[in-house]
Amino acid sequence: MEYEIETFDLTKRFNNFLAVDHVNLSIDKGELFGLLGPNGAGKTTLFRMLCTLLRPSEGTAKVAGFDILKESDKIRDVIGIVTEKVILYPMLTPVENLMFFGRLYGLNGEELTKSVGELLEMVQLTEYSNKLVGTFSSGMRQRLSIIRGILHFPRVIFLDEPTVGLDPQSARFIRDLIIELNRQGKTVILTTHIMEEADQLSHRVGIIDHGRIIAVDKPQNLKQNLNVQTLEDVFLKLTGKGLRDSVESHVPLHTFGGR
Amino acid sequence: MGKSIMSQLYIALIIAYKDLLEFYRRRIGLFVFIIMPLLMMAMFGYMFPSQSAYKHIPLALVKEDRGSYADLVTREFWQQATSSGVFNVKMYATVNSATSQVIAGNVRGIVIIPRGFSKNIVSGLQAHVILIVDQTSPTMAMMVSGNVNAIFERISNALAIKIIEDIAQQENPVHIIKPITVEQKNLIAGLSATSTFEYMAPGFMAMTVMMSGLAGLAGAIARERESGTLDGLMVGPISRWSIILGKTTAQTVRGLLQGFLVLVLAMILFNVKIYGNIFLMILILILGVAGFVGIGIIATSIAGEQESAMMLLMLMQLPMMFLSGILYPIEQLPVWLQWVSKAMPLTYTADALRRIMILNVGLAQIMPTVIILVVFAIITIAIAIPLFERAVTK
Numbered sequence: 001m002e003y004e005i006e007t008f009d010l011t012k013r014f015n016n017f018l019a020v021d022h023v024n025l026s027i028d029k030g031e032l033f034g035l036l037g038p039n040g041a042g043k044t045t046l047f048r049m050l051c052t053l054l055r056p057s058e059g060t061a062k063v064a065g066f067d068i069l070k071e072s073d074k075i076r077d078v079i080g081i082v083t084e085k086v087i088l089y090p091m092l093t094p095v096e097n098l099m100f101f102g103r104l105y106g107l108n109g110e111e112l113t114k115s116v117g118e119l120l121e122m123v124q125l126t127e128y129s130n131k132l133v134g135t136f137s138s139g140m141r142q143r144l145s146i147i148r149g150i151l152h153f154p155r156v157i158f159l160d161e162p163t164v165g166l167d168p169q170s171a172r173f174i175r176d177l178i179i180e181l182n183r184q185g186k187t188v189i190l191t192t193h194i195m196e197e198a199d200q201l202s203h204r205v206g207i208i209d210h211g212r213i214i215a216v217d218k219p220q221n222l223k224q225n226l227n228v229q230t231l232e233d234v235f236l237k238l239t240g241k242g243l244r245d246s247v248e249s250h251v252p253l254h255t256f257g258g259r
Numbered sequence: 260m261g262k263s264i265m266s267q268l269y270i271a272l273i274i275a276y277k278d279l280l281e282f283y284r285r286r287i288g289l290f291v292f293i294i295m296p297l298l299m300m301a302m303f304g305y306m307f308p309s310q311s312a313y314k315h316i317p318l319a320l321v322k323e324d325r326g327s328y329a330d331l332v333t334r335e336f337w338q339q340a341t342s343s344g345v346f347n348v349k350m351y352a353t354v355n356s357a358t359s360q361v362i363a364g365n366v367r368g369i370v371i372i373p374r375g376f377s378k379n380i381v382s383g384l385q386a387h388v389i390l391i392v393d394q395t396s397p398t399m400a401m402m403v404s405g406n407v408n409a410i411f412e413r414i415s416n417a418l419a420i421k422i423i424e425d426i427a428q429q430e431n432p433v434h435i436i437k438p439i440t441v442e443q444k445n446l447i448a449g450l451s452a453t454s455t456f457e458y459m460a461p462g463f464m465a466m467t468v469m470m471s472g473l474a475g476l477a478g479a480i481a482r483e484r485e486s487g488t489l490d491g492l493m494v495g496p497i498s499r500w501s502i503i504l505g506k507t508t509a510q511t512v513r514g515l516l517q518g519f520l521v522l523v524l525a526m527i528l529f530n531v532k533i534y535g536n537i538f539l540m541i542l543i544l545i546l547g548v549a550g551f552v553g554i555g556i557i558a559t560s561i562a563g564e565q566e567s568a569m570m571l572l573m574l575m576q577l578p579m580m581f582l583s584g585i586l587y588p589i590e591q592l593p594v595w596l597q598w599v600s601k602a603m604p605l606t607y608t609a610d611a612l613r614r615i616m617i618l619n620v621g622l623a624q625i626m627p628t629v630i631i632l633v634v635f636a637i638i639t640i641a642i643a644i645p646l647f648e649r650a651v652t653k
Contacts, residue, residue, distance in 0.1 A: 085487030091281040
């Protein structure tokens with residue numbers, strides 16, 4: 001069967017540092033996949049390679065059937081990303097931000113205006129639609145950031161720590177939104193440090209450490225196999241309890257710290 | 260998604276509009292945008308002395324000779340020196356008292372009519388006036404010496420006419436004293452001698468457009484990269500060209516607005532006049548910016564983050580400012596620095612702009628400059644695009 005995302009020995013080296021080490025992973029169409037790993041384990045690097053934001057050093061991957069090396073243009077048409085650093089211009093209003101990104105995707109006119117209005121309604125930001133985004137709370141920004149990522153009806157959505165730093169209300173709202181998007185048939189790849197979130201949302205989780213995928217399975221199966229109660233226990237058992245102090249100096253700055 | 264030229268241009272325009280909107284909303288940026296040119300014009304405009312730059316320079320006059328010619332010359336000098344407003348002349352009884360005033364910084368020079376001055380003239384010898392200048396400031400010393408010499412040149416001429424009339428009974432003694440004179444005419448009717456401001460205004464305009472474009476472009480790309488929004492552009496189905504073209508367009512528009520602000524200020528405050536075609540000026544400025552865009556992108560790609568990019572650009576900005584013939588003619592520089600100057604696009608832009616503004620030259624006459632700028636732009640952009648691509652997807 002055809003996977004929505006499939007990697008083939010995908011590898012990324014920064015100078016002598018092996019950030020992602022021959023990863024082979026496949027994600028089904030319509031799956032909600034959680035990608036977990038300690039800081040510096042290679043989550044973001046893997047994520048960025050799949051989004052065509054970073055060129056692999058070795059191997060390749062397919063997203064929605066397109067090769068990330070040869071068909072990056074086609075991939076960009078069908079993916080949406082939401083990152084921890086929200087992709088929004090603080091000096092523009094939500095409407096201006098959404099219209100701007102919508103136009104980049106070739107949307108315009110009535111259709112774009114209508115869908116911007118509906119999306120703002122969905123994340124309950126209609127009354128702030130003409131305020132500058134720079135004045136928004138982090139929860140409001142993240143809600144807006146998500147609809148920015150899905151404005152062009154992508155098939156595959158990449159979410160990099162979408163609930164980090166949010167209050168429980170906003171985090172819950174965003175989780176519900178993720179579930180809803182997945183229910184609409186979109187494939188979702190979610191990276192997070194919040195184990196409960198991954199447990200609750202993901203059909204399957206992959207745990208990455210030192211650039212290698214060390215486990216992929218349903219959260220339930222992982223817990224049973226290791227005979228522990230929570231996904232956090234699974235995670236700590238597999239990746240160890242030692243603190244991960246990650247220093248970014250071995251990564252060139254112009255990768256914007258992405259690993 | 261079509262990737263036709265038209266759709267790429269459309270995307271570039273959308274990005275340009277977005278950048279300009281952001282710029283317009285940054286109040287501080289807008290403030291600096293207007294204040295900078297004002298400061299620049301004021302600071303550099305008064306840096307170099309012009310005839311009118313120095314007024315009321317305090318000058319000491321010591322008359323040691325008591326003869327009739329000394330009286331006459333003193334009176335004449337006093338009259339000319341003060342009426343022109345260049346000097347404030349004060350009489351001192353002795354050279355020593357005047358010297359102590361120079362040392363104290365109260366006067367900038369001493370003119371001495373020494374003993375025997377009148378006697379020399381009467382006996383048919385050359386008479387000397389002594390000038391002592393305050394050497395702490397070479398510019399001031401030059402101004403004092405130049406003006407004192409000019410005044411005595413005139414007095415000396417008048418005296419010569421009188422003497423020749425007396426001895427030779429000539430009807431037109433001027434042709435003996437000064438058989439040749441120089442009459443200066445100008446290429447443009449109505450244009451008197453070019454003022455320092457008129458010399459500098461085109462260069463400043465060019466520099467403002469380019470530097471603001473350069474720093475603005477580097478800043479805009481670096482800011483988007485640091486805030487994470489560049490990812491949003493890069494992950495979209497748009498070409499790198501559109502991003503660069505859009506950002507460049509926004510910065511060029513901004514730079515041109517600022518450049519014309521400089522020009523308008525120069526016209527209002529410093530009486531600078533334009534004799535040339537304004538559209539030709541815009542063309543040259545846009546070409547100049549194109550030459551800088553590549554440099555800006557290269558700097559941003561190499562530097563990685565905003566601060567380093569800015570530092571790299573500062574490093575380029577200083578020599579460009581002083582070596583591009585904006586403030587003074589490059590002929591003033593040693594030969595090796597003239598070569599450095601010739602490697603910088605600003606030199607050509609400023610020169611072409613100056614000739615358009617002051618001499619009203621047409622496109623044909625500045626074609627060599629246009630070609631140099633186009634070649635420069637093509638080379639730097641050709642280096643810049645792959646570097647940018649590598650820097651953002653490495």
